Amino acid sequence: xxxxxxxxxxxxxxxxxxxxACARIKEHTREQSFQExxxxxxxxxxxxxxxxxxxxxxxxxxxKEDGGASRTADVPQTSEEVDTARLKPVRVTSYEIVSQRFSxxxxxxAVVRAHIEYYREDSPTVRELTDxxxxxxxxxxxxxxxDGTLPEFSR
Numbered sequence: 548x549x550x551x552x553x554x555x556x557x558x559x560x561x562x563x564x565x566x567x568a569c570a571r572i573k574e575h576t577r578e579q580s581f582q583e584x585x586x587x588x589x590x591x592x593x594x595x596x597x598x599x600x601x602x603x604x605x606x607x608x609x610x611k612e613d614g615g616a617s618r619t620a621d622v623p624q625t626s627e628e629v630d631t632a633r634l635k636p637v638r639v640t641s642y643e644i645v646s647q648r649f650s651x652x653x654x655x656x657a658v659v660r661a662h663i664e665y666y667r668e669d670s671p672t673v674r675e676l677t678d679x680x681x682x683x684x685x686x687x688x689x690x691x692x693x694d695g696t697l698p699e700f701s702r
Contacts, residue, residue, distance in 0.1 A: 577654065577684055584691040585644065585659055585682065592663070593642040597631040597697060604629065607683040607694035610653065629697055636668040637700045645677075655684040657691075665700055674701065 584603065591600035641664040650656040659680040666673045681694040 576689075580689065581647075581657060581682070581684070581691050585647065585680075588693065589642045589644060589661065592661075592698065593639050595634075595637070595639065597629075597634045600697060601629050601631060603691075603693045604696060605685075605692035605694070607656070607681065607692070631697070634697065634700065637665055638668065639663060639665045640673060655686070657682045657684075661698075663698055667700070667702065670702075676700070 588600055588603045591597070591603075641662070643662045644659060645662050646658075646660045648658055650658075659682060661678045661680065663676050663678055664673055665676075676698060678698045682691050683694055684691050
């Protein structure tokens with residue numbers, strides 16, 4: 548019996564294993580990137596770096612008709628114009644992510660709910676809000692973006 552067919556089978560199985568490992572690494576990287584991006588965005592909001600937080604805002608591409616994500620080439624390449632000057636008197640005292648979940652139909656989309664406590668410099672009243680955020684993953688850029696705007700802090 549020749550060793551040729553056995554070695555081919557071993558090589559095919561090895562290739563399948565490597566491809567499976569690469570897929571798991573890609574998924575881990577996307578999830579790790581998600582955790583890092585939502586945490587960094589939260590820190591920016593918490594410490595009043597609204598101009599920097601604005602860099603996470605980018606309109607998501609519309610979903611493809613088959614339910615998958617659209618190509619990122621269809622996405623506008625500029626952040627949403629947000630008036631951060633109106634946020635200067637806002638002081639955030641607490642920013643806590645209370646839930647996060649990935650879309651069951653699209654692993655490139657996720658919803659985050661954050662509980663925020665804040666006050667305005669002209670008022671001693673501490674207020675609360677729950678900010679529901681729609682996040683999407685740009686495979687080309689390798690990072691997550693917020694499809695929305697900065698939190699709406701009431702007066």
